[in-house]
Amino acid sequence: MGASKAEITAFLAREFQRTQAKCEIGEVSDRSATIIYHTDHNDLRPGGTVSGPTLMLVADVALYVAILGTAGLIPLAVTTSMTLNFLRKPAGDREVIGDCRLMKVGKTLVVGEVWLYSKGIDDPVAHAVGTYAIPAQ
Amino acid sequence: MGASKAEITAFLAREFQRTQAKCEIGEVSDRSATIIYHTDHNDLRPGGTVSGPTLMLVADVALYVAILGTAGLIPLAVTTSMTLNFLRKPAGDREVIGDCRLMKVGKTLVVGEVWLYSKGIDDPVAHAVGTYAIPAQ
Amino acid sequence: MGASKAEITAFLAREFQRTQAKCEIGEVSDRSATIIYHTDHNDLRPGGTVSGPTLMLVADVALYVAILGTAGLIPLAVTTSMTLNFLRKPAGDREVIGDCRLMKVGKTLVVGEVWLYSKGIDDPVAHAVGTYAIPAQ
Amino acid sequence: MGASKAEITAFLAREFQRTQAKCEIGEVSDRSATIIYHTDHNDLRPGGTVSGPTLMLVADVALYVAILGTAGLIPLAVTTSMTLNFLRKPAGDREVIGDCRLMKVGKTLVVGEVWLYSKGIDDPVAHAVGTYAIPAQ
Numbered sequence: 145m146g147a148s149k150a151e152i153t154a155f156l157a158r159e160f161q162r163t164q165a166k167c168e169i170g171e172v173s174d175r176s177a178t179i180i181y182h183t184d185h186n187d188l189r190p191g192g193t194v195s196g197p198t199l200m201l202v203a204d205v206a207l208y209v210a211i212l213g214t215a216g217l218i219p220l221a222v223t224t225s226m227t228l229n230f231l232r233k234p235a236g237d238r239e240v241i242g243d244c245r246l247m248k249v250g251k252t253l254v255v256g257e258v259w260l261y262s263k264g265i266d267d268p269v270a271h272a273v274g275t276y277a278i279p280a281q
Numbered sequence: 282m283g284a285s286k287a288e289i290t291a292f293l294a295r296e297f298q299r300t301q302a303k304c305e306i307g308e309v310s311d312r313s314a315t316i317i318y319h320t321d322h323n324d325l326r327p328g329g330t331v332s333g334p335t336l337m338l339v340a341d342v343a344l345y346v347a348i349l350g351t352a353g354l355i356p357l358a359v360t361t362s363m364t365l366n367f368l369r370k371p372a373g374d375r376e377v378i379g380d381c382r383l384m385k386v387g388k389t390l391v392v393g394e395v396w397l398y399s400k401g402i403d404d405p406v407a408h409a410v411g412t413y414a415i416p417a418q
Numbered sequence: 419m420g421a422s423k424a425e426i427t428a429f430l431a432r433e434f435q436r437t438q439a440k441c442e443i444g445e446v447s448d449r450s451a452t453i454i455y456h457t458d459h460n461d462l463r464p465g466g467t468v469s470g471p472t473l474m475l476v477a478d479v480a481l482y483v484a485i486l487g488t489a490g491l492i493p494l495a496v497t498t499s500m501t502l503n504f505l506r507k508p509a510g511d512r513e514v515i516g517d518c519r520l521m522k523v524g525k526t527l528v529v530g531e532v533w534l535y536s537k538g539i540d541d542p543v544a545h546a547v548g549t550y551a552i553p554a555q
Numbered sequence: 556m557g558a559s560k561a562e563i564t565a566f567l568a569r570e571f572q573r574t575q576a577k578c579e580i581g582e583v584s585d586r587s588a589t590i591i592y593h594t595d596h597n598d599l600r601p602g603g604t605v606s607g608p609t610l611m612l613v614a615d616v617a618l619y620v621a622i623l624g625t626a627g628l629i630p631l632a633v634t635t636s637m638t639l640n641f642l643r644k645p646a647g648d649r650e651v652i653g654d655c656r657l658m659k660v661g662k663t664l665v666v667g668e669v670w671l672y673s674k675g676i677d678d679p680v681a682h683a684v685g686t687y688a689i690p691a692q
Contacts (some may be wrong), residue, residue: 159327190296196360197338204333223333224664225686227364227501227638229529229547231522247545248505252663253635253688255503257531257545260493271521271531273547275636275686276666342685361527362549364501364638366666366684368659384682385642389526390498390551392640394682395669408658410640410670412499412549414527433601464570470634471612478607497607501638 146174146213155217156209167205170241172213175249179206179242180263192236193270194262203258203272206242211254211271211276214246218278221254224265226274232267239263252278283311283350292344292354304342307378309350312386316343316379317400326375331399331406332373337363340395340409342377348391348413351383355415358391363411369404376400389415420448420487422498427554429491430483441479444515446487453480453516454537468543473514474502477532480516483526485550488520492552495528500548503506506541513537526552538545557585567620578616580588581652586660588621590653591674602679603647605673605680610651611639614669614683622687623666625657629689632665637685637691646673663689669687 147155148200149172170178179202187198204223211221234240241263246256253275260270284292286309297409307315316339324335341360348358372375378400383393390412397407421429423446430441444452453476461472471536478497487494508514520530527549534544558566560583567578581589590613600608615634622632644649644687652674664686671681 173355175535190356195338196363197334200363201332201334217405219327225364225366225636226333226337227362227547229521229549230360231529247503247542255505266378268521270404271529271547273501273545275503362499362529364684366686367659368666384640384679392499392682394644405658408666408684410638410682412640440688464630469612470615471608474611474637475606475608497641499634499638499640500607500611502635503636505606 145203145216147217151217152209153214155212156161159219160270163228167202172209175196175210175214175246177213177244178208179209181215181242183236183240183252190274191233194236194240196228196230199234199260199270200226202240202242202260203228203274206258206276207256210244210246210256214249215278220279221276224275226272228270228272230270232269234269235262235265238265248256254278258259282353284354287350288354289346292349296356299381304339306346309346312317312347312351314343314350314381316346316349318377318379320373322344328341328370329373331373331377332392333365333367335373336377336397336407337344337365337409339379339397340411343381343395344393344411347383347393351386352415357416358413361412361414363409365407365409367407369406372399372402374412375402389417391415419490419517421491425491426483426486429486433493439457441476443483446483449484449488449520451480451484451487451518452456453483453533455514457510457514462510463508467507468510468514470502470504473504473534473544474497474500474515475518476534477502477548480502480518480532481530481550484518485552488523490550493494494553495550498549498551500546502544502546506543507540508543509536512539528552556627558628562628563620563623566623570630578613580620583620583624586621586625586657588617588624588655589616590620590645592650592651592653594647594666599647602644604647605647605651607635607639607641610641610645610671611637611683612680613651613653613671614639614685617655617669618667618685618687621655621657621667625660626689631690632687635686635688639681641681643680646676650674650678663691665689
């Protein structure tokens with residue numbers, strides 16, 4: 145059974161204090177989640193764009209939140225792979241939105257995709273596909 | 282013509298002040314580079330391991346430094362894709378080593394792989410393959 | 419300007435006789451294409467499932483057709499990368515459907531995703547993200 | 556315990572008759588394998604080059620053979636993901652060589668990389684990273 149937005153927010157606050165401060169859960173439901181990431185100067189690259197590793201962080205959190213929303217509060221799920229394609233320069237002065245949809249929820253592997261956006265701009269800035277391993281229960 | 286280690290260090294210090302503080306260039310030569318990344322508490326995840334986005338950052342910098350060492354100081358090269366496979370938990374109390382070797386240096390695309398290690402431990406913690414687009418000169 | 423379905427079908431028949439025999443274009447429009455692939459015994463694996471390389475072939479053709487439908491008949495576009503995630507066993511006795519949507523159409527690089535299905539079954543069997551390089555004109 | 560070259564050859568001949576006819580095992584040992592693929596006109600693309608899906612097939616077989624050589628004859632291992640980067644045009648009149656090295660052999664997941672070559676030419680034509688899921692025993 146999946147966890148609620150309030151349960152996941154409390155769980156992340158406990159487990160990932162630092163990331164949590166910048167990552168807000170927009171929505172979470174069975175097999176999907178939306179993350180709003182509040183960029184600051186630590187996320188920027190020359191030219192006022194958002195760094196690739198920051199985009200990966202948002203994709204990773206969006207996937208993790210979608211998994212928690214689907215399968216419940218699993219602390220030991222770990223990322224096993226991620227493929228990112230960078231499509232357009234993100235705007236450094238806007239929040240990053242990560243929209244995740246799970247493709248497969250297996251017993252040991254979960255696969256999902258994440259579209260990344262600069263808030264308020266239609267064209268995506270990046271796309272990610274990631275895999276999490278779920279520990280045997 | 283490729284840039285030297287001193288030239289690249291000065292270039293990164295100018296362009297990427299913040300990252301540079303934690304990323305040291307171990308070696309750089311034609312088509313390869315080694316990066317030593319000094320982890321701190323900002324890079325850690327619960328369980329004392331290094332976060333995935335930090336590993337991606339090291340892979341990205343290693344690729345970029347190998348490109349600068351091969352093709353010279355190109356400020357506008359941008360990452361277009363990256364695939365990471367996470368193999369083992371990195372030790373949070375060790376530096377991360379990124380060993381990059383370029384596979385292909387084309388006119389518009391450069392492809393390389395990066396093996397990531399916890400310093401002093403033989404088995405790699407992750408593997409990355411990334412692509413940079415080189416702007417037309 | 420993009421090419422029409424009839425133009426692309428004729429072009430593929432000329433250039434890729436063999437593949438074309440098994441690949442039918444369902445739809446093609448600006449930035450998207452659907453391919454119907456007629457599997458035969460050469461595509462099967464033990465257990466009556468469709469082989470991974472056959473799925474890659476369908477993904478590759480779907481991407482190529484979407485590019486031709488968007489940018490016109492470019493014979494020299496070449497695949498530079500592809501990432502596939504295999505989600506469920508495809509049914510060996512059904513056609514494979516490849517649904518492609520382009521994410522980015524740049525001057526030198528095109529990136530798209532392809533969802534692969536066993537015809538008539540809702541859950542996708544695989545997902546692909548691929549990149550084509552477009553030669554300078 | 557890993558299987559020998561003769562055991563794996565017999566196993567593949569039984570399970571994958573068709574592929575086996577074109578795939579010869581060069582070497583197999585703990586965590587590595589080399590495959591020699593005999594291309595024919597079915598593998599070619601316009602311009603006399605080898606198709607991407609053929610390269611994926613060679614990568615997939617090389618990974619599978621390395622797994623069998625490491626963990627024994629596991630018929631139910633399945634590919635869960637593969638990322639290919641195409642580096643240079645393969646020569647259509649040469650065999651394709653696939654050199655696989657496993658990066659991680661876990662209880663449920665195996666990850667490996669494969670370098671693909673046109674036989675007798677030093678520069679690789681493609682690079683693949685793939686993951687197999689190993690069924691619980």
